[in-house]
Amino acid sequence: MTTSMRHLVWSSFLMSCLVNECLSLVCLNCSSTLSPRDCTDVTTCASNEVCFADILSTADGIKHVYGCRSAMQCGVAIVGKRSNSNCSQCCQGDLCNAFLCGETDGLTTSGPVCYSCGERPNSDGCSKIRQCDRDQVCELYPSITSISHRLVYSTDCQSRTICESRIKATNSFHPGNVCGSICCDTNLCNKANCANTTITVSGDAIICEGSSGYIQCPPGKKIAVSDAYYGRTNDGSVCPFSSIFDLNCRAADSFTKINNTCSNKQQCFLTATNAMYGDPCSGTYKYIEVKFTCVVVV
Missing domain, CATH: 2.10.60.10 (CD59)
Incomplete structure (x- = not known):
């Protein structure tokens, strides 16, 4: 040229x-x-x-x-x-x-090039890569640290069998995929935007509309939900937003759905959307509130 x-x-x-x-x-x-x-x-x-x-x-x-x-x-x-x-x-x-510049084997074709940063507090901030072997895939794996109970994300090359089995294990805690759980085999595919994901270990969990969150109990204990809803019963001090008109707003059946998702489990994952619970107060910015305790497994 x-x-x-x-x-x-x-x-x-x-x-x-x-x-x-x-x-x-x-x-x-x-x-x-x-x-x-x-x-x-x-x-x-x-x-x-x-x-x-x-x-x-x-x-x-x-x-x-x-x-x-x-x-x-x-x-x-x-x-x-x-x-x-x-x-x-x-x-x-x-x-x-x-x-570029005449390089013909800059990246080998044995396996995908994956993000590889070990455990990090976010799912999309990795700037390290690794060339995987032919029988490996790229993995993004969310987990909860045993001491601080914080949500972390691990990125690296992984065998397909282990990667897929770990996703199945995390799915046993809740319906659907955990935010960020990925097994894939194309370059740089193990990355996801889970910036709106939070985690609450005990007490009163708030998840603002459009976001996702975990609630979790320590090992040996399970979640006991005392109250839960999707809607709004508090003023703008909770999930502040310019569009707040209704403070007596609870989606029908939202307690049942949240309770079924979380009760008697060590960990559960919730997403606050109208698609999940319906829209009980159109035009008002809503949230999920879950009041729960951690009880000893008998």
């Missing part, structure tokens, strides 16, 4: 970014490595950025640099600049900079 043709390609891409918001790419992100295979960090680009790779000759040898770069900078000065000793190229696509 000639330089003028490359400029035309990037000009078309830049025009598309002006008309439509560009997708945020995930790119290798390392300041000095020997090859893309040695780069285990990634970054998410801004909407006007693409992935780049620079290969530089230094006093210490060849240096590989990866990251995000302005698409406009790529279109003007970067694409196609190559010599025997250095190279600067850009591309559009997740992890595509592993294959």
Whole structure:
């Protein structure tokens, strides 16, 4: 491809970014490595950025640099600049900079490339990756820590058998998938947005409309629900919102649904939506409230 043709390609891409918001790419992100295979960090680009790779000759040898770069900078000065000793190229696509500047095996094809960050408090903040083996999949696994009873998310490569069995185990606590439970086999697939998920260990749990949450008892105890509803009975101090008109609002059968989901279980998962419980007070911002205690398993 000639330089003028490359400029035309990037000009078309830049025009598309002006008309439509560009997708945020995930790119290798390392300041000095020997090859893309040695780069285990990634970054998410801004909407006007693409992935780049620079290969530089230094006093210490060849240096590989990866990251995000302005698409406009790529279109003007970067694409196609190559010599025997250095190279600067850009591309559009997740992890595509592993294959720039003549690299043919930047990422192997033995298995998927997965996020790999161990236990973290959120499900989508990982910036480390790992190349999995052929018989492995990417896993995102939520769990509750035994000491602090906090919700954490683990990301890594995992055997498909173990991954799928762990999802079945977490599903036994509640109907449906736990937020974030994933077994998948494509690059960077073990990521989910569970930012609105909360956890309450005992007492009075509040889950605002549109969010999800766990309630849990310590090992050896089970949940005993004394009252629960989806609606609103409190003023704006609980789940504050501009649209609050009804303070005597309880969805019919919401107690039964919540009680059936949580009672006599160590842990349960609830989502506060009209789709789940109906809309008992249209126009008012609602929430789930669950009053519960943890009782000893007899």
